Amino acid sequence: MTEKQEIYLDHSASTPVDPRVVDAMLPYFTQSYGNASGLHRQARASARALDQARRDVAETLGCKPKEVVFTSCGSESDNLAIRGAAWAAKLAGKGHHLITSPIEHHAVSHTIHQLCEKHDFEQTVVSVDEFGLINPNDVAQAIRPDTALISIIYANNEVGTIQPLAEIGAIARERGVPFHTDAVQGGGYLDLNVDRLNVDLLSLSGHKFYAPKGVGMLYVRQGTRLVSQQTGGGHEGNRRAGTENVPYIVGLAAALKLAQGERETENARLAALRDRLVGGMLAAIPDAQLTGHPTQRLPGHASFVIPGVEADGLLMHLDMAGVCAASGSACTTGMPEPSDVLLAMGLEYTLALGALRLTLGRSNTQADVDYVTRILPDIVTKLRASNPVYAPIV
């Protein structure tokens, strides 16, 4: 093992909070703690911090501050976008049809499922190719006169594939259908300019870019109608009630600014590490396959399927060797089921059971990558030896 006690390769699941972000948040716990809705110095200090955070986020997205809605997480952002837009359309008699893909995060797919199952909405799920890519023409074909919303993930959490959002968005705009994207995985790495992306609704989650877990945001283009899903006080322009979480909102804004500011150099560094990791892995385990798009993918994201192993055993052995890794979405690990995303991409059921996701971040070095590719073959050999049904292709 290297000198490190731990090699963290699960940055798509969560990131540590940047110490600069912790510093930005700390004053808002004990010194400046007013409820931003009040009418005194403590309240005003909180309101000012919120305003500044909103302006900073808006600058990154190229939008108006009032188009930024702070939420408690990416899942809430997705829920508000989808439930909010779906109900707004339905209650206005404009339709109840939703378009999505088979590789969405569960915060999107399960929400649409609930709307269909319990509230008589309908969905069309467009297909993806073997790399997890959506064809914008398929989205165009799926649009109906009663389509209320299109929701397509920006970059997939399990396989890292980045979708042609701007093209899909242009189609949605032309046809007058609101377009939402779950951009949670892209927050720290991809262009978030909402006009270049042609999106009306965009979800982010702080803890994917070194802000804390428990804060997110939803961009809502002016004129996009949402029925609020959390009612009460008139916070966030009547779109999301609840006393604002000032420390975390300040933290999210600081973290987004840092990540987006360092994006070019850090993306280049991560992409080089990732390419070394992918090359090393495929050399070390010749029958492993890269999943997702070979180039159009998140910079630090490497995902594989390894024949003859099951993900949980693999992760357990990696953990014992000091490596924190994942099989796919952190929201579904622990399940003995293969990933819907991998199945939608056409992978065989048994192969999809052997998924491994290694996602690099700021703490990782070349030594980390080399360590993983050095230890993995032995682990795989051991697991295959105890798998009665594995027959290697010779």
Add this chain to the structure above:
Amino acid sequence: MTEKQEIYLDHSASTPVDPRVVDAMLPYFTQSYGNASGLHRQARASARALDQARRDVAETLGCKPKEVVFTSCGSESDNLAIRGAAWAAKLAGKGHHLITSPIEHHAVSHTIHQLCEKHDFEQTVVSVDEFGLINPNDVAQAIRPDTALISIIYANNEVGTIQPLAEIGAIARERGVPFHTDAVQGGGYLDLNVDRLNVDLLSLSGHKFYAPKGVGMLYVRQGTRLVSQQTGGGHEGNRRAGTENVPYIVGLAAALKLAQGERETENARLAALRDRLVGGMLAAIPDAQLTGHPTQRLPGHASFVIPGVEADGLLMHLDMAGVCAASGSACTTGMPEPSDVLLAMGLEYTLALGALRLTLGRSNTQADVDYVTRILPDIVTKLRASNPVYAPIV
């Protein structure tokens, strides 16, 4: 002025985070940052912290850990309880009638209003007396065969009145109707034992008891059916999707334990300060009136109406004198409307415009109380002098 730069008398709006709570949270930002859903050491450390927090909160409430659902705030807890129980009943064909009071927090009243306006639910609003007290018999009278939920606030945020929850809960239990309470204001001060209170659903918010803004919890009695309002991963027993906010959940549990542990001594201290404040205020401004119940009220809560003044001017002058105070709910200050709560208690419109809420907390001393009662008469005299319609009763 006293030596203090600032006298904070708005603890019902928000509290500073206890430094012991900050200490409990800090390791979960930069050292222990795993997504609790993962399968590695970092994830397990987060999962362990969550488990412990859940057990600690359950101990205070006298419930099972799995009956504790962590949320992002009190408003979310209220929304989940009401929307969740309302839809569960409606979709099961069990009814669409909701019972509530006219002195609920907006997170309850606006949510019920939205359900009635957009989704064909019906509500009965039971009345309150001049002290803001509900008569349990009125609740019993309002129950119909199709009643899906009763939601009654534990202690009111604007006037501090504490409701006879256990009696109302006993009626609800006997009639087989789920019973929710917004216990947000009571979290740090009142008995939270869910069996003694006879509640099925109970909302708390961390920042009312020295945990941060942006975390809450909902107690859900086993067997109480809720339709999840935030879907995605299977977090919180499929009742609330979203990566768990480990630092704040740890913080909420620590703060609740501290507040409940120190409750008896601190309540006695606060009640004595409050009585001194109420006495001082009514002596200094003879035509001011205490609002809410004279004795059955939160220990640190003092609320008044002052004839001939408008709340905003009063708060501005107090702020200039270093005192942070409120008129009523922080969620509605800045509005030139009188409080619905005060009107429901039978106060005259113009009188209700002169509401002042002074809520004491850990930082406050007798000197603070005396300072406020000393400076207020001059402020009131000044404001009345510029009020053309004020005619003092002589």
